[in-house]
Amino acid sequence: MRRILPLIVLSQFLCTSLWFAGNTVIPELASALHLPLAFLGNLTSAVQFGFIAGTLVFAILTIADKFSPSKVFFFSSIIAGILNLAIVLDGISSFQILLFRFGTGFFLAGIYPVGMKIASDYFDKGLGKSLGFLVGALVLGTAFPHLVRSLTDQLPWEFVIYATSVLAFVGGLLIVFLVPNGPLRKSSQEFNPSVFIKVFQIKKFKAAAFGYFGHMWELYAFWAFIPVILMNFQSNNPIQINVPFWSFLIIGIGGISCSLGGLVSNLIPPKRIAILALSISGICCLLSPFFIGQKSFVLLMSFLLIWGFAITADSPMFSTLVAQNAPEQSRGTSLTIVNCIGFGITILSIQLLNFAMLKISLSYLFLILSAGPLFGLYAMYTSREDKAYSNTFQKKEI
Incomplete structure (x- = not known):
């Protein structure tokens, strides 16, 4: 049992490196295909x-609950890795790049939420800690292509794509051969699309989900536009900076906060951790005009690192609350549903930015993101289940 969590975490890290693989090489793609800067958002x-x-299909068909999660994870990682490779084809058009990235995202739906489902099938007590490490792996995986590019900037850009696909293949193999179905798994044999609606009738589940939605409004838009912030600073100042490396640090530091949040969730209820982290990241949104246009590199980087640290710490806590308050027989589908809606929200915020x-002005751009933390905090504070949850939490820990 001790080896299971490290294996899930490692596999999650390796496979989610596919997520921002395309973003990392956008300057080369833009140069080769004469694409505008706005193509980054697209x-x-x-x-x-x-x-x-992908999450919509997986949720409606209850795939993560009907079939072996480890096998779903494996097949998804192989297909996603192949589709990731496709963007290095000669003569590829911008539309085809978007199509292949769409396909990669589709099968990431069989990796990220399914990885959380696998963890919840093994761990009941201490689920917050487990998901803290798991979401931390997602964050580091998301940031990792930036590090690969910064270390291999003398090599062709295709190397990043090759490397991330190979990592995804390895991650899938680790899960399917070394992580069998968990002892807490309850298989759902029937097609039950009503789960999509009924699960939101559970008050504590709904409060956690709405908090997560507010968090997601901010998270991926911030991540996607970090290179824009850094390139803007570089264009307005004589200082030359390694944009991929600093992008990796700003995103990757969130992996540390996720893990720390998971560890302290054994002492502090996940809901309180989520509220604190969401409050800090919301304050960063409101303070962003004072820092984005800064001439001081140290001041700007300090601010972005603090923001990057706070913006992810609530993610595993919300996932923990969602998993704990979802019906056992449809836990995988419930996690997938919440991920589906949450990532739909990220498209709105990214395209709005x-x-x-x-x-x-770029300095005022990120004030738009403050709406997410405000909504999430409102959902959490207006929930009347806090006391009941705290009692439940204490009983579980005892």
Whole structure:
């Protein structure tokens, strides 16, 4: 049992490196195909659209509950890795790139939420800690292509794509051969699309899901536009910076906060951790005009690193609350549903920033993201289940 969590975490990290693989090489793609800067937002949204479509299909067909989660994870990682490779084909058009990134996102739906389902099938007590490490792996996996590019900037850009696909293949193999179905797994044998609606009738589940939705409005838009912030700073200052490396650090530091949040969730209820992290990231949204236009590299990086640290810490806590308050026989489907809606929200925020970037100064752009934390905090504070949850939490821990 001790080896199971590290294996799930490692596999999640390896496979989710596919997520921002395309974003990492956008300068080379833009140069080769004469694409505008706005293509960055479209590229990110293509993956998000694919993920939404995938989670919708997986949820409606209850795939993660009807079939072996480990096998679903394996086949999804292989197909996603192959579709990731496709963008290096000669003569590829911008539309085809978006189509292949859509496909990669579609099968990431069989990796990220299914990885959480596998973890929940093994761990009941201490689920917050388990999901903290798991979401931390997602964050590091998302950031990893930036690190690969920064270390291999003398090599052709295709190397990043090759590397991330190979990592995804390895991650899938680790799961299917070394992580069998968990002891807490309850298989759902019947097609039950009503789960999609009925699960939101559970008050504690609904509150956790709405908090997660507010978190997602901010998260991926911030991640997607980090290179834009850094390139803007570089164009307005004589300092030359390694944009991929700093992008990796700003995104990757969130993996540390996820893991720390998971560890302290044994002492502090996940809901309180989520509220604190969401509050800090919301404050960062509101303070962003004072820092984005800064001439000081140290001040800007300090702010972005703090924001990057806070913006992810609530993610595993919301996932924990969702998993704990979902029916056992449809836990995988419930996690997938919430992911589906959450990532749909990310497209709206990314495209809104993409459009607003043409109309307003970059310094004020990220005020738009403050709506997410405000909504999430409202959902959590207006929930009347806090006391009941705390009692439940204490009983479980005892």
